[in-house]
Amino acid sequence: MSEALRTFFSPQILGPEIFYGSSVGLFLIGLYMILVKKNLVKIVIGLSFIESGVNLFLISLGYVWGKTAPILNKPELMKEPVKYAVDPVPQALVLTAIVIGVAVTAMALSIVIVLHDKYGTLDISKIKELKW
Amino acid sequence: MVSPILLIAIPLFMAFSVPLWGLIWKKLPQYIPFATFSITIAVLVKLLPQLWGRGLISVVIAGVKPPFGINLVFGPFGAFFALIIQIVALAASIYLFEYEPPEPAEKFYMLFILVVLGATGMVLTGDIFNMFVFLEITSISSYALTAIKKDGHSAEAGFKYLLLGSLGSTLFLFGIALIYGSLGTLNMADIGARIGDMNPKLLAAAVILILIGMGVEAEMLPLNGWVPDAYQAAPVPVVSIFSGVVAKAGIYALARILYTIIGFESYASLLLIFGILTLLAGELAALRQKDVRRLLAYSSIGQMGLIMLAFGTVGFTAAIGGIFHAFNHALAKALMFFALGIMVAGVGKWDMDSLEGIGRVKPYTTLLFTIGLLSTLGLPMFSGFWSKLLIIIGMVNAKYTVYASLALFGSAVEVVYFARLLGKFYSSKISDSLKDAIPESKKIFSLLGMTFIAIFILAMGIYPDALVKWIAQGAYMLLNKATYIGMIIGGAIQ
Numbered sequence: 001m002s003e004a005l006r007t008f009f010s011p012q013i014l015g016p017e018i019f020y021g022s023s024v025g026l027f028l029i030g031l032y033m034i035l036v037k038k039n040l041v042k043i044v045i046g047l048s049f050i051e052s053g054v055n056l057f058l059i060s061l062g063y064v065w066g067k068t069a070p071i072l073n074k075p076e077l078m079k080e081p082v083k084y085a086v087d088p089v090p091q092a093l094v095l096t097a098i099v100i101g102v103a104v105t106a107m108a109l110s111i112v113i114v115l116h117d118k119y120g121t122l123d124i125s126k127i128k129e130l131k132w
Numbered sequence: 133m134v135s136p137i138l139l140i141a142i143p144l145f146m147a148f149s150v151p152l153w154g155l156i157w158k159k160l161p162q163y164i165p166f167a168t169f170s171i172t173i174a175v176l177v178k179l180l181p182q183l184w185g186r187g188l189i190s191v192v193i194a195g196v197k198p199p200f201g202i203n204l205v206f207g208p209f210g211a212f213f214a215l216i217i218q219i220v221a222l223a224a225s226i227y228l229f230e231y232e233p234p235e236p237a238e239k240f241y242m243l244f245i246l247v248v249l250g251a252t253g254m255v256l257t258g259d260i261f262n263m264f265v266f267l268e269i270t271s272i273s274s275y276a277l278t279a280i281k282k283d284g285h286s287a288e289a290g291f292k293y294l295l296l297g298s299l300g301s302t303l304f305l306f307g308i309a310l311i312y313g314s315l316g317t318l319n320m321a322d323i324g325a326r327i328g329d330m331n332p333k334l335l336a337a338a339v340i341l342i343l344i345g346m347g348v349e350a351e352m353l354p355l356n357g358w359v360p361d362a363y364q365a366a367p368v369p370v371v372s373i374f375s376g377v378v379a380k381a382g383i384y385a386l387a388r389i390l391y392t393i394i395g396f397e398s399y400a401s402l403l404l405i406f407g408i409l410t411l412l413a414g415e416l417a418a419l420r421q422k423d424v425r426r427l428l429a430y431s432s433i434g435q436m437g438l439i440m441l442a443f444g445t446v447g448f449t450a451a452i453g454g455i456f457h458a459f460n461h462a463l464a465k466a467l468m469f470f471a472l473g474i475m476v477a478g479v480g481k482w483d484m485d486s487l488e489g490i491g492r493v494k495p496y497t498t499l500l501f502t503i504g505l506l507s508t509l510g511l512p513m514f515s516g517f518w519s520k521l522l523i524i525i526g527m528v529n530a531k532y533t534v535y536a537s538l539a540l541f542g543s544a545v546e547v548v549y550f551a552r553l554l555g556k557f558y559s560s561k562i563s564d565s566l567k568d569a570i571p572e573s574k575k576i577f578s579l580l581g582m583t584f585i586a587i588f589i590l591a592m593g594i595y596p597d598a599l600v601k602w603i604a605q606g607a608y609m610l611l612n613k614a615t616y617i618g619m620i621i622g623g624a625i626q
Contacts, residue, residue, distance in 0.1 A: 027306075034295065034299065040291070043295065047295070047298055047299070047302075050299065050302050051302055054302055054305050054306050054309065057306065057309050058305075058309045058312075061309060061312065061313040089312070089318070090309075090312070093261055093312075096261075096265060097305060100265070100268045100272075103268075103272055104268075104272060104294070104298045107272055107275050107276060107294060108291070108294050108295075108298075111275070111279050111287050111290050111291045111294060112291070114279065114282055114287040115284070115287045115288065115291065118283065118284035118287065119284060127284075127288060128288075
């Protein structure tokens with residue numbers, strides 16, 4: 001990374017707020033897609049957006065500026081992990097949350113496939129047989 | 133030494149080995165849920181006496197002590213909900229003996245065990261992120277079970293449930309993230325001990341996010357749009373699992389998080405308001421339902437509202453009533469849905485008019501249905517009476533007279549629609565659609581299992597003390613946050 005870029009990405013200019021802000025932004029985009037979009041696939045994509053927003057939020061909670069990934073593969077990392085590595089707990093949480101998110105998305109898409117087979121459309125306003 | 137871990141490990145092993153059992157004998161998977169839940173109930177029976185005098189059993193997993201490691205907490209409150217869940221699951225798995233599941237059958241049994249496994253995990257865990265994981269195990273399996281019939285209706289209901297459920301659990305995860313960001317811990321006892329250090333505004337946001345997340349499973353008012361549709365679309369044994377297992381795990385999590393983690397007093401009114409709204413909306417919506425499944429779904433929402441009210445009251449009597457009512461509602465609703473499933477066998481229509489006069493065609497099943505119905509109504513001599521009475525007394529004692537009278541109004545509405553339903557069932561005019569009804573004598577095992585539930589409801593109605601004495605311990609542990617925290621963090625118990 002060049003020196004200019006390094007200053008630009010320093011905590012003085014881009015603090016953790018930008019990560020918090022963008023995770024909330026992702027969350028809101030997803031919510032908008034779920035509430036407004038009529039296409040079932042777009043709704044599922046909105047769901048994934050929300051999950052990504054929360055995952056980004058969790059990761060940025062544990063991030064400490066200038067520290068590395070909590071993989072203890074170097075001697076100095078093994079000796080003093082707290083000094084060189086970021087908080088590993090949120091990363092473990094996000095790993096789990098990503099797997100769960102994949103399962104939910106797969107489940108949702110398989111239901112969408114069934115719906116498309118039965119009704120021949122992906123437009124949610126044409127499918128509503130049951131009362132909401 | 134029997135460990136509470138077995139309550140999670142055994143169903144997990146059994147669920148994923150279902151296809152292997154199918155290789156030995158094609159019909160064997162049908163009996164796997166029964167085998168699984170018989171073992172888990174045996175484990176529970178072995179564990180429960182150990183609670184006397186010890187308070188709770190905290191099991192450390194993977195050798196790292198709390199607050200850093202994950203622990204399971206087998207205390208009176210959680211153990212009681214685990215018992216509710218296992219009993220309903222066992223009853224449902226007896227019903228499965230004579231039930232033709234939608235194809236693929238093996239996956240149906242697998243998902244069936246997984247739902248119960250997730251709910252058991254939710255009531256036993258002592259770690260809030262672990263609770264999220266178990267919540268997702270339960271809810272993803274529930275989405276699949278809702279949509280398993282693969283027709284348009286059930287796929288639509290499944291999609292609705294999936295959308296609300298996964299949105300809710302993502303919000304729950306957001307709430308966990310806020311708490312972790314402020315306190316740096318995920319252990320529920322540790323969070324509870326240090327919740328005072330948290331910024332009150334952030335805490336309020338986290339509470340609302342968690343309330344929304346759990347409200348979906350607990351059928352709380354603005355988030356229960358999935359309930360009637362899912363109850364209508366899912367197979368009968370699955371519906372009994374929804375009301376007896378998934379909703380109960382949701383209400384447990386709500387109570388546990390609000391009482392143990394958050395100093396609850398300032399948020400009590402929130403649960404009271406949502407509880408009364410849920411109760412009234414459920415009961416009033418049930419009035420104009422023609423489909424019996426939808427009617428029972430709305431009645432289930434109403435009962436969940438009553439349980440929320442009981443936990444919102446924050447009092448010893450009301451808490452006992454709430455736990456007891458969760459138990460009664462789980463048993464009674466499961467009984468009613470099993471009976472309904474047998475009534476409809478051969479008829480194929482679920483609306484009230486097609487089932488007119490069923491009491492003369494299938495008298496014994498209708499009698500069992502009536503027992504469940506009267507217990508839900510809270511008639512004296514049925515166990516539902518005592519729990520409703522305890523909740524109302526608790527609310528009046530805590531000076532929530534308005535809420536108590538509104539809850540009684542909800543019960544009065546319940547009488548109207550249930551009386552109409554019974555009137556139809558016992559009508560002397562027999563509907564034409566009942567002429568190809570399969571006789572109830574074909575379902576001996578299911579009727580046997582249901583008879584046990586009915587006897588239990590009647591026995592608890594006559595002698596509730598046996599259970600209430602034990603529930604009181606759970607209510608005490610729920611209300612006394614410091615005891616719970618001290619026992620886990622203090623390290624007095626391993």
